[in-house]
Amino acid sequence: GQQVMQIPQYQHVQEGEDFTTYCNSSTTLSNIQWYKQRPGGHPVFLIQLVKSGEVKKQKRLTFQFGEAKKNSSLHITATQTTDVGTYFCAGRRGGSEKLVFGKGTKLTVNP
Amino acid sequence: DGGITQSPKYLFRKEGQNVTLSCEQNLNHDAMYWYRQDPGQGLRLIYYSQIVNDFQKGDIAEGYSVSREKKESFPLTVTSAQKNPTAFYLCASSRRLAGGRYEQYFGPGTRLTVT
Numbered sequence: 500g501q502q503v504m505q506i507p508q509y510q511h512v513q514e515g516e517d518f519t520t521y522c523n524s525s526t527t528l529s530n531i532q533w534y535k536q537r538p539g540g541h542p543v544f545l546i547q548l549v550k551s552g553e554v555k556k557q558k559r560l561t562f563q564f565g566e567a568k569k570n571s572s573l574h575i576t577a578t579q580t581t582d583v584g585t586y587f588c589a590g591r592r593g594g595s596e597k598l599v600f601g602k603g604t605k606l607t608v609n610p
Numbered sequence: 611d612g613g614i615t616q617s618p619k620y621l622f623r624k625e626g627q628n629v630t631l632s633c634e635q636n637l638n639h640d641a642m643y644w645y646r647q648d649p650g651q652g653l654r655l656i657y658y659s660q661i662v663n664d665f666q667k668g669d670i671a672e673g674y675s676v677s678r679e680k681k682e683s684f685p686l687t688v689t690s691a692q693k694n695p696t697a698f699y700l701c702a703s704s705r706r707l708a709g710g711r712y713e714q715y716f717g718p719g720t721r722l723t724v725t
Contacts, residue, residue: 529710541700541716549710587652596641596660598714602652
């Protein structure tokens with residue numbers, strides 16, 4: 500079945516350092532979404548990408564969707580303590596209502 | 611994310627009892643989903659429903675049952691057949707937008723502990 504692999508599983512950075520998490524799918528995706536889950540909370544939608552090679556920015560966050568629509572990345576520039584949490588990618592195949600999640604990258608930021 | 615409610619936030623049950631988790635949405639979304647999250651793990655799909663009176667098994671449906679009698683409601687029953695029911699249960703709903711995009715939100719979740 501469809502699998503979405505996400506790396507790294509954990510990332511610890513000093514405040515001000517950059518952070519990147521990568522997502523790879525075994526199949527071509529029609530749509531990829533990114534979520535952030537704070538400790539004790541629920542996943543909160545950040546963004547979705549649908550076009551090959553798409554790049555979107557939200558302040559210090561940059562999201563990319565690969566040309567083959569099989570991989571994606573989230574990059575945070577100059578991390579802050581408010582960035583702490585687990586970042587999940589989730590992908591859909593064309594025509595499917597199922598959203599398959601990666602296992603997430605847990606980010607901790609040392610002030 | 612607004613518009614999806616799950617209750618209760620915390621639930622405690624004895625082993626061997628069935629328990630039903632509620633999920634209600636007022637977003638007019640057609641599709642609804644149940645996910646399970648274990649500590650330090652990702653989200654695994656239990657069941658999903660694309661339309662009223664219809665639902666499909668996800669990746670880990672064994673020991674669970676659902677119903678979708680109303681568009682707004684998608685309750686999940688954790689039966690005594692589920693071997694490891696203690697987990698964080700998340701409900702979500704979505705609707706398809708133009709251009710292949712989806713609007714999808716999660717509820718606040720229910721933490722179920724079975725002893």
